[in-house]
Amino acid sequence: MAKVSQLAKVIAGTFVVLTISVIAGTITMAVFYNQQISTMNVTSPPTSPSTTEGPPPIMRLPKNLVPERYKIFIQPHFYTRIIELVNVTSPNQTLLFTGNSTVYFHCVQKTGSIFLHSKDLVVSNPVVIDQDTDEKMGVIKMTNHEDESNFLEIRLKEPLQAGTNYSLFLAFAGQVSEYLEALYLSSYVEGIPAYEGDPNADRFLVSTDLQPTDARKVFPCFDEPEMKAVFDVTIIHRRETMALGNAKEAGSDVIDDEWQFTRFHPTPRMSTYLFAFTVSEFKSRPASFHRQVEIKTFARPEAIRAGYTQYAEIITRKILSFYETYFGIEYVQQKLDQIALPDLYPAAMENWGLVTYQEASLLYEDGVSSLLHKEEIATVIAHELAHQWFGNLVTMKWWNDIWLNEGFASYMSYIAVDDAEELFKVKDMYVVNDLHAAFREDALASSHPLSPQPDDVQTTSQITEMFDTITYCKGATVVRMLVDFVGENVFKKAIKRYLMDFKYKNTVQNILWDYVQQAVFEDGGFTNIAKVMDTWTNQIGYPVITINTTNGEIYQKHFLYNDTTESSLWWYVPIRVMSSTAAPTLVTLETSSPVKKEVFISKKGEWILANVNFTGYYRVNYNPENWERLLTQLEINPHRIPVMNRAQLIDDAFNLARAKLVDVTLALNTTHFIRNEIEYLPWESAVRNLEYFVLMFDRSEVYGPMQAYFRNQVQYLYEFFKNDTDNSKVPKDHSLQHSQITAIEVACSNGVPQCVEMATKMFGFWMNNHTNIIHPNLRSVIYCQAIAAGGKEEWEFAWKTFQNSTDTSEKEQLRRAMSCTKKIWLLNRYLEYTLNPEKIRLMDVASTISYVARNVAGQALAWNFVRAHWDYVSAGDGAVLIEEVTSRFSTKFELQELERFAQDYNLGPASRAAYQAVEQTQVNIEWVRENKEIILDWFEKEI
Ligand SMILES: *[C@@H]1O[C@H](CO)[C@@H](O)[C@H](O)[C@H]1NC(C)=O
Ligand SMILES: *[C@@H]1O[C@H](CO)[C@@H](O)[C@H](O)[C@H]1NC(C)=O
Ligand SMILES: *[C@@H]1O[C@H](CO)[C@@H](O)[C@H](O)[C@H]1NC(C)=O
Ligand SMILES: *[C@@H]1O[C@H](CO)[C@@H](O)[C@H](O)[C@H]1NC(C)=O
Ligand SMILES: *[C@@H]1O[C@H](CO)[C@@H](O)[C@H](O)[C@H]1NC(C)=O
Ligand SMILES: [Zn+2]
Numbered sequence: 001m002a003k004v005s006q007l008a009k010v011i012a013g014t015f016v017v018l019t020i021s022v023i024a025g026t027i028t029m030a031v032f033y034n035q036q037i038s039t040m041n042v043t044s045p046p047t048s049p050s051t052t053e054g055p056p057p058i059m060r061l062p063k064n065l066v067p068e069r070y071k072i073f074i075q076p077h078f079y080t081r082i083i084e085l086v087n088v089t090s091p092n093q094t095l096l097f098t099g100n101s102t103v104y105f106h107c108v109q110k111t112g113s114i115f116l117h118s119k120d121l122v123v124s125n126p127v128v129i130d131q132d133t134d135e136k137m138g139v140i141k142m143t144n145h146e147d148e149s150n151f152l153e154i155r156l157k158e159p160l161q162a163g164t165n166y167s168l169f170l171a172f173a174g175q176v177s178e179y180l181e182a183l184y185l186s187s188y189v190e191g192i193p194a195y196e197g198d199p200n201a202d203r204f205l206v207s208t209d210l211q212p213t214d215a216r217k218v219f220p221c222f223d224e225p226e227m228k229a230v231f232d233v234t235i236i237h238r239r240e241t242m243a244l245g246n247a248k249e250a251g252s253d254v255i256d257d258e259w260q261f262t263r264f265h266p267t268p269r270m271s272t273y274l275f276a277f278t279v280s281e282f283k284s285r286p287a288s289f290h291r292q293v294e295i296k297t298f299a300r301p302e303a304i305r306a307g308y309t310q311y312a313e314i315i316t317r318k319i320l321s322f323y324e325t326y327f328g329i330e331y332v333q334q335k336l337d338q339i340a341l342p343d344l345y346p347a348a349m350e351n352w353g354l355v356t357y358q359e360a361s362l363l364y365e366d367g368v369s370s371l372l373h374k375e376e377i378a379t380v381i382a383h384e385l386a387h388q389w390f391g392n393l394v395t396m397k398w399w400n401d402i403w404l405n406e407g408f409a410s411y412m413s414y415i416a417v418d419d420a421e422e423l424f425k426v427k428d429m430y431v432v433n434d435l436h437a438a439f440r441e442d443a444l445a446s447s448h449p450l451s452p453q454p455d456d457v458q459t460t461s462q463i464t465e466m467f468d469t470i471t472y473c474k475g476a477t478v479v480r481m482l483v484d485f486v487g488e489n490v491f492k493k494a495i496k497r498y499l500m501d502f503k504y505k506n507t508v509q510n511i512l513w514d515y516v517q518q519a520v521f522e523d524g525g526f527t528n529i530a531k532v533m534d535t536w537t538n539q540i541g542y543p544v545i546t547i548n549t550t551n552g553e554i555y556q557k558h559f560l561y562n563d564t565t566e567s568s569l570w571w572y573v574p575i576r577v578m579s580s581t582a583a584p585t586l587v588t589l590e591t592s593s594p595v596k597k598e599v600f601i602s603k604k605g606e607w608i609l610a611n612v613n614f615t616g617y618y619r620v621n622y623n624p625e626n627w628e629r630l631l632t633q634l635e636i637n638p639h640r641i642p643v644m645n646r647a648q649l650i651d652d653a654f655n656l657a658r659a660k661l662v663d664v665t666l667a668l669n670t671t672h673f674i675r676n677e678i679e680y681l682p683w684e685s686a687v688r689n690l691e692y693f694v695l696m697f698d699r700s701e702v703y704g705p706m707q708a709y710f711r712n713q714v715q716y717l718y719e720f721f722k723n724d725t726d727n728s729k730v731p732k733d734h735s736l737q738h739s740q741i742t743a744i745e746v747a748c749s750n751g752v753p754q755c756v757e758m759a760t761k762m763f764g765f766w767m768n769n770h771t772n773i774i775h776p777n778l779r780s781v782i783y784c785q786a787i788a789a790g791g792k793e794e795w796e797f798a799w800k801t802f803q804n805s806t807d808t809s810e811k812e813q814l815r816r817a818m819s820c821t822k823k824i825w826l827l828n829r830y831l832e833y834t835l836n837p838e839k840i841r842l843m844d845v846a847s848t849i850s851y852v853a854r855n856v857a858g859q860a861l862a863w864n865f866v867r868a869h870w871d872y873v874s875a876g877d878g879a880v881l882i883e884e885v886t887s888r889f890s891t892k893f894e895l896q897e898l899e900r901f902a903q904d905y906n907l908g909p910a911s912r913a914a915y916q917a918v919e920q921t922q923v924n925i926e927w928v929r930e931n932k933e934i935i936l937d938w939f940e941k942e943i
Helices: 009-014 028-032 301-305 310-327 373-387 403-420 426-442 460-465 469-486 488-501 509-522 529-537 624-636 643-658 664-669 672-676 680-697 703-726 734-749 753-769 776-789 792-804 808-820 824-833 842-854 859-868 878-885 892-904 908-942
Strands: 065-076 096-107 111-117 122-130 135-137 139-144 151-160 165-175 182-189 202-209 230-238 242-245 249-254 259-264 277-280 288-290 293-299 335-341 354-358 394-396 505-507 543-548 553-558 573-579 585-589 608-610 619-622
Touching: 065 111, 122 139, 122 151, 135 151, 202 335, 230 242, 230 277, 242 259, 277 354, 288 310, 293 301, 293 310, 310 335, 310 373, 310 403, 310 488, 354 373, 373 403, 373 426, 394 403, 403 426, 403 469, 426 469, 426 643, 426 680, 426 734, 460 908, 469 488, 469 509, 469 529, 469 573, 488 509, 505 509, 509 529, 543 573, 543 608, 619 624, 619 643, 624 643, 624 664, 624 672, 643 664, 643 680, 664 908, 672 680, 672 703, 680 703, 680 734, 680 908, 703 734, 703 753, 703 908, 734 753, 734 776, 753 776, 753 792, 776 792, 776 808, 792 808, 808 824, 808 842, 824 842, 824 859, 842 859, 842 878, 859 878, 878 908, 892 908
Parallel strands: 065 230, 293 335, 335 354, 394 505, 543 619
Antiparallel strands: 065 096, 096 165, 111 151, 122 135, 122 165, 139 151, 182 202, 202 277, 230 259, 242 277, 249 259, 288 293, 543 553, 573 585, 573 608
16 A cells, blocks of 8 residues: 555645545434444354453464455445435435355365454354365354454364365345445535535445455455455445446346346455455546556546546556566456545555555646646556555565565655656655655664564554554665665566566565575675675664775664664665765675775765765765865765765764764754755755754744744745746746745745745735636645735635635645644634544544644644544544654653653554654653754854
8 A cells, every 4th residue: 555644745735636525524424324233134143252361362363274265245235325305205324234255265274163354244154065075064153253363263063174175155244434444435525516515416435445454344254465365256236336346347237126236257366455346436437458458547427527537547557568567477457447536545555456546646637736746646556556566466475574565566666657757756756755754763763673573563553553664665765775786687587586486475575585686696696685685674773884084994883863772783784985086886884893995085085975876775974074075065066966965965964963973063064055956855855854953943042043044045946936936837847846846835934025925925816816826836835835924814715715625636735734824723723623524534634633733833732632532533544643743842741741642542553653752752852952052053153
């Protein structure tokens, strides 16, 4: 899946498109769903005595039974529309779904019980048949274990025999979720409602989202990634609706006046978490073909009519062909459906043959969507399509190796988008984003290895926690480092064979290393790949390399923000190094002790630069003389230093300062040169690093001088784009488009008068003339700045426009912008709105609160709010929420509050985030104490 929080920050605000709707409050509608499964005519299974005491449950299925095929019927009973007419009684909506499944399996070890997974289902009528003799086996009892294992145990009169094939039939019933999990209900408004809240315009659909462990809530199954099987699926749905599944439709027919069925071809052998279906009134444009593969994009009929799926269709074909060539294996299914859902959390999910997306990740509207939004759509599609190979075709054995899915998909998405859309330059930009995100998390002692031991990842909470920044971003950058180290051709050769040999099977990390090793040998290399890579994947963190250019001595040390933490970890570090007079070369540091190397000696006072193009997952520190030379070079002619390294020098210096390895003034000095910089990456790096200073000091006297410094630094950049900006125009180059947004953001938020005036004027023109002349790229930043500078009138206009808008892109931009107001009472009101799904969709709750928390005026409000409404607001992504609302914490009092929160609340999968936040707060407290005076001095001297 693609994480929401992973999307580039710039883009997150400049979102999408189109004519949609508000959520028609599925939660408030719950009162109508009165057909309870408890009243159904099924016998509940006997339950075992509650097991709250005794040893912890065993979470893994015994491996004595191997599923081969499922034959599944599912019937969701909901209505897609409920039209109320005066003269007709309309039906009540229902969340019931019913069905049955037969799983065919092979017994490899004699057993008296069948164990599989089932959660929140009413399961009945077990029938076990010996497939070899066709005899029915007696069932003694069926038990749904009441612990975290979610086991459904079926005890048999006679044991199942090794070497024999059996089938297990089960009927089941369940309730469609209203919380975007498992099989869930989503809604949207079609057409123009006759009046506000007109229920006749509401449309409903159901969709699945099963990763990692929700398949068991839809049908009883062997719900572990290694238990791959073929799925034979029939969906029974209402006649006016359309059903999609993983595989191509094999047939459909009418059952009666109300119902029809759609049967699908058998799926390829796949893991349960990739199972998917949807039932809706959605439409698609005519299919396009890639070889024999039928490609369709589905969305709300209005979005299809308006052509919002066109960009996705074009880019999908390009990316699919790219992967087929790169991996040397054709996409194996006969069709590829992609569907834009009004509600989905995460951003997208790679279900084999039926990829689901949030609308914002798939739909693009020319002239309304930010041009930069295409980057995100292309990247998310490329990520999900990479999974059709990495993840779907070849799957990790267990969730501890999920980085094999997510790290590879993230890495491959940049390569693929770079091929399909060269102008986007996503390779540079997203790589830097990923690196920085991973670097931050992984410098804490509470980080986790990319590939932990399987035993450390057992419960659903532990599995869910694995879908984090480390897995995605560190995963992608470690793959990138490997590719740089062994060469792209060797890497390609290795993964082609790896995918071919393990298709429809499961692997572990070490198998991948074996394949890379083989390719390295064939290429004449002799490095021990597992020995090198294991240091990056099996242990936490990363090193800082310290180079003394006087004598060429280098050594490594575990990089941690907390400088008192003891660590003896070390890594095999490939180092690309260049100097002012020498081209880049590659050397490897293979020891924990200091070594001297000729290549690191500065001969005639030239500078040395290590980690050229940022291909390595490590930081670099130098002796003061070399830092000085590098900074001088940046002032005189920055272009001698590759643009990624201009960004890296800033990022390294700031983080080294945080870890007390260099003075904070050195870090600040690295931002001098940006006053003549136009490129996005160095600016982004400077802004993001100073953001930490903003968070630590925007409630103190340091903030004034700091803002004055920002105003000074941004002057050239702002002027560079001023003509364009004032006329609502943007440059052609994508990276310059990003720079332009940064220019406005930095200038306005630090009070450059021309900027605030420009934003206020443009927004005012929109308010007064009801014509929006602001370029789509600039809307997000200008809305925010105008609302920050304005008052009630601007905010009310934004809220009204947000509510009435049928355009997703505009809604996203406004939703973010409303958090920018400085008025406490408006922020309070906005927070309250997040509790009402008719005002703010559940999937947007976490990000809305996070936006408010980012605003200095909203920080304390958001923190109180999150604690008061934790159960509701954490439904989306509680971990991100904790990280965001605590990002300013830097006092003893805040630390105490946070510790109490971590103790008293049931945080579930957000627990680790809470511990990380505690650690981060301790670091912040100390940092502020040590640096405040020095930093205040520095800024005062600068201005
Ligand atoms: C109910 O009323 C609608 C319009 O008010 C009309 O079109 C429809 O024919 C009526 N249906 C019945 C069953 O009388
Ligand atoms: C809908 O639910 C209400 C309240 O439970 C009930 O009175 C009514 O008969 C139901 N309508 C239909 C059509 O089932
Ligand atoms: C399973 O469900 C389908 C659809 O409702 C039904 O036609 C079929 O008879 C059921 N199978 C069994 C064995 O009950
Ligand atoms: C730093 O690490 C040491 C040793 O592990 C620990 O005792 C201390 O509390 C940590 N300090 C902070 C600020 O996290
Ligand atoms: C670098 O090496 C020189 C020569 O051995 C030494 O004098 C100097 O102190 C070292 N610098 C640092 C920062 O360790
Ligand atoms: Zn993914």
